[in-house]
Amino acid sequence: MAVTDVAILKIKEMILDGELAPGDRLPPEKELSESLGLSRSSMREAIKALEVIRVLDVRQGDGTYVTSLEPRLLLEAMSFVVDLHDDASVLELFAVRRLLEPAATALATAHMTPDIIENLRQQISSVDDKTSVEGLVAHDLEFHGAIVHLAGNSYLTTLLESLSGHTVRARVWRGLTEENSVARTLAEHKAIVEALAIGDASLAEALTIVHVSGVEQWLRGWSQASEA
Incomplete structure (x- = not known):
């Protein structure tokens, strides 16, 4: 199991044991890492991950607090990070998305207009290296949703929106753990838009396959490395 996962498990145990409750302030990073027998770097990554999924609230100049969510919800939110690599269904969802979304993108090509292309370009330009992981994932959902909607098939759109929603947490975790995730995502989005702009459905479809396959x-x- 990855060291960050171990750190998250140990914080989870503190909540289960009653050492931490909603609203409580965590001990200082140095003290916490020493008491749990973990490096400060792994503890820092764990805190960052738990902040993204709203288990922890990091207040600059004040400290890190457990959010006000009830314990059951806190534990459910934490579980997905550790259990992600054991859940084959997430990979299966990505596999289905890889089959359907490129086809939807190809269908959407025929419905592109200059205004739509410009809007997609503006969506991309609103994100940069300073954008948070949450901001990047929000952009990713909006970008793909806009294209899929233009496929003109309401059943396909609804199905893909559902698939996309179930893969959000995996995409957040990728943003936290993979270097250059923002630059890579934006470059792939730009390539898809340029293919749509010239009306090349086959190219847009192929680029979408590459893009979705990258996350899969x-x-x-990551799952295999976590199990090692």
Whole structure:
């Protein structure tokens, strides 16, 4: 299991044991890492991950607090990080998305207009290296949702929106753990838009396959590394 996962498990145990409750302030990073027998770097990554999924609230100049969510919800939110690599269904969802979304993108090509293309470009330009992981994932959902909607098939759109919603947490975790995730995502989005702009459905479809497959391959690799 990855060291960050171990740190998250140990914080989870503190909540289960009653050492931490909603609203409580965590001990200082140095003290916490020493008491749990973990490095400060792994503890820092764990805190960052738990902040993204709203288990912890990091207040600059004040400290890190457990959020006000009830214990059951806190534990459910934490569980997905550790259990992600054991859940084959997430990989299966990505596999289905890889089959359907490129086809939807190809269908959407025929419905593109200059205004739509410009809007997609503006969506991409609103994100940069300073954008938070949450901001990047929000952009990713909006970008793909806009294209899929233009496929003109309401059943396909609804199905893909459901698939996309169930893969959000994996995409957040990729953003936290993979270097250059923002730059890579934006470059792939730009390539898809340019293919749509010239009306090349086959190219847009192929680029979408590569884009969706990248997340699937990362998740598979991360899962295997976590199990090692």
